[in-house]
Amino acid sequence: DIQMTQSPSFLSASVGDRVTINCKASQNINRYLNWYQQKLGEAPKLLIYNANSLQTGIPSRFSGSGSGTDFTLTISSLQPEDVATYFCLQHNSWPWTFGGGTKLELK
Amino acid sequence: EVQLVESGGGLVQPGRSLKLSCLASGFTFSNYGMNWIRQAPGKGLEWVASISSSSSYIYYADTVKGRFTISRDNAKNTLYLQMTSLRSEDTALYYCARLAMDAWGQGASVTVSS
Numbered sequence: 307d308i309q310m311t312q313s314p315s316f317l318s319a320s321v322g323d324r325v326t327i328n329c330k331a332s333q334n335i336n337r338y339l340n341w342y343q344q345k346l347g348e349a350p351k352l353l354i355y356n357a358n359s360l361q362t363g364i365p366s367r368f369s370g371s372g373s374g375t376d377f378t379l380t381i382s383s384l385q386p387e388d389v390a391t392y393f394c395l396q397h398n399s400w401p402w403t404f405g406g407g408t409k410l411e412l413k
Numbered sequence: 414e415v416q417l418v419e420s421g422g423g424l425v426q427p428g429r430s431l432k433l434s435c436l437a438s439g440f441t442f443s444n445y446g447m448n449w450i451r452q453a454p455g456k457g458l459e460w461v462a463s464i465s466s467s468s469s470y471i472y473y474a475d476t477v478k479g480r481f482t483i484s485r486d487n488a489k490n491t492l493y494l495q496m497t498s499l500r501s502e503d504t505a506l507y508y509c510a511r512l513a514m515d516a517w518g519q520g521a522s523v524t525v526s527s
Binding site: 307340342348349350351352355361393395397400401402403404405406407 | 457458459460463472473474475508513514515517518519520
């Protein structure tokens, strides 16, 4: 199975900060990586698919990069509504696997 | 508007069975593969099972293989998860989602406890 190592587990940042979250795959997953945002008590929401494609309706301050084994989610200017937990998902091969999550809070 | 509504969750004793349903609307259900994903209380997400649009391809996580069965009825726009031999570690919120995981339901809570 492909292991997804996400870092950091916890992140505290100020409004306006540039925030980066990383996911590392245990083997090559090409660009088959998605990023999700999950707010408290809500279902996850797709932000980025296939490493760098912005899902419809998602603000442009969110972006994704990477390929192979190393991937990054960037929030260019943190907003209060971005407080949430973020997960990566590899869908290169079954079983699909999620990263452990990054809890983002405001400083 | 795409909607996925799970039902069938509840409290069940270890070793017993439970069947979840997910009613889809707002899109052509028969054209989409579907997933079940779960989230244990306070934990991360775990992919559980996937099924292709015509049920030709089915995949399971090792943690549920042999105990859970994913199925669908395209005429009823409904996805199912039959869960048997339930264990305490199956306690979670179970989400259905389209295969691309671009649309999710709100989840059905399953608690396995005596």
